Amino acid sequence: MFTYDNPFIRFLNKVTDLLLLNILFIVCCLPIFTIGASISALYSVSLYSVRYGDGYVWKNFFAAFKKNFKQATLAWLVMLLALVVLFLDIRFWQQIDMGSIGAMMLGVSYVLLFLWISFETWLFPVIAKMEDTLGVQFKNAAKMMIGYLIPYTLVCAGIKAVLAYISYVNLPMLMVMFMVGFSTEAYVCSFFIYKVFAKHIKEESLGYDDLLYKYEEGEESKEEK
Numbered sequence: 001m002f003t004y005d006n007p008f009i010r011f012l013n014k015v016t017d018l019l020l021l022n023i024l025f026i027v028c029c030l031p032i033f034t035i036g037a038s039i040s041a042l043y044s045v046s047l048y049s050v051r052y053g054d055g056y057v058w059k060n061f062f063a064a065f066k067k068n069f070k071q072a073t074l075a076w077l078v079m080l081l082a083l084v085v086l087f088l089d090i091r092f093w094q095q096i097d098m099g100s101i102g103a104m105m106l107g108v109s110y111v112l113l114f115l116w117i118s119f120e121t122w123l124f125p126v127i128a129k130m131e132d133t134l135g136v137q138f139k140n141a142a143k144m145m146i147g148y149l150i151p152y153t154l155v156c157a158g159i160k161a162v163l164a165y166i167s168y169v170n171l172p173m174l175m176v177m178f179m180v181g182f183s184t185e186a187y188v189c190s191f192f193i194y195k196v197f198a199k200h201i202k203e204e205s206l207g208y209d210d211l212l213y214k215y216e217e218g219e220e221s222k223e224e225k
Contacts, residue, residue: 013054014054015180017049017054017057018180018184018187019179019180019183020058021042021046021057021061022178022179022180022181022182022184024038024041024058024061024062025039025041025042025061025183026178028041028065033073034069034073034076035076035080036073036075036076036077036079036127037065037068037069037072038065039072039076039124040064040072040125040128041061041062041064041065041068041128042061042182042183042186043128043186043190043193044064044128044129045057045060045061046187046189046190047125047128047129047193048060049187050187050190050194051194068127068128071134071137072124072127074134075123075124075134075137075138079116079120079123083116086109086116089112090109090110090113093106093109094106114157117157118145118153118154118157119142121145121153121157121160121189121193122140122144122145122153122193123137123141125190125193126140126141126144129197152192152193152195152196155192156192159185159188159189160185160189163177163181163185
C-alpha cells in the first residue's frame with residue numbers, strides 16, 4: 001500500500017511540484033518585464049521547500065509574486081539593461097577581427113557575463129526572502145556574491161552558465177528546461193543559497209504557511225538561548 005511516507009510517492013510529489021512550478025515560472029515570464037518577479041517567486045517557493053518541505057506551490061508562488069512584484073521588476077529592468085549591453089558588446093567583438101586584442105576583449109566580455117550571472121544568482125533570492133530598499137538589496141546580493149564566492153557562488157553560477165550554454169546549442173536540452181529545468185535548477189541552487197541565508201536571516205514562524213524573514217545586516221544569527 002502506498003502512503004505519503006513512501007519514498008516513491010514522495011519522489012512523484014516532488015516531480016509534480018517541480019513540473020507545476022516550472023509552468024508557473026514560464027507563464028509569468030511571458031510579458032518579459034515580469035521575469036524578475038517570476039524569478040523571485042521561483043526562489044521563494046524553492047527555498048521554502050528546502051527549509052520546510054513541499055508546500056502549496058500554486059498559492060506560495062503567486063503570494064511571493066504579488067509581494068515582490070514592484071521591487072523585483074525594477075531590479076530586473078536594471079539587470080536586463082546590463083544584459084543587453086553585454087550581449088551587444090559580445091556580438092561586437094565576435095564580428096570584429098582585431099587579432100589578439102579582439103580575443104582579449106571578447107574574453108573580458110564573457111567574464112563580465114559570468115559576473116552578471118553570479119550577481120543574478122543572489123539578487124532575486126535576496127529580494128524573495130529579505131525586506132529592504134532596492135539599493136540595500138543590491139548591496140546585500142553583491143556582498144553575498146563576493147563573500148561566498150567559493151564554493152556557493154561559483155557552484156550556482158556555474159550550474160546556470162552550463163545549463164544556459166547547453167540549452168543554447170542543444171534543442172532537446174532546451175525542451176527539458178521548458179518542461180522542468182528552471183524549477184529543478186532553482187531547487188538545487190536553493191540548497192546552497194539557504195546555507196548562506198541561514199547565517200543572516202532570523203526566521204519567525206507565524207503559522208503553518210505564514211513566514212517572516214528579517215535581515216540582520218553585518219551580524220550572523222545567534223543561537224537561541
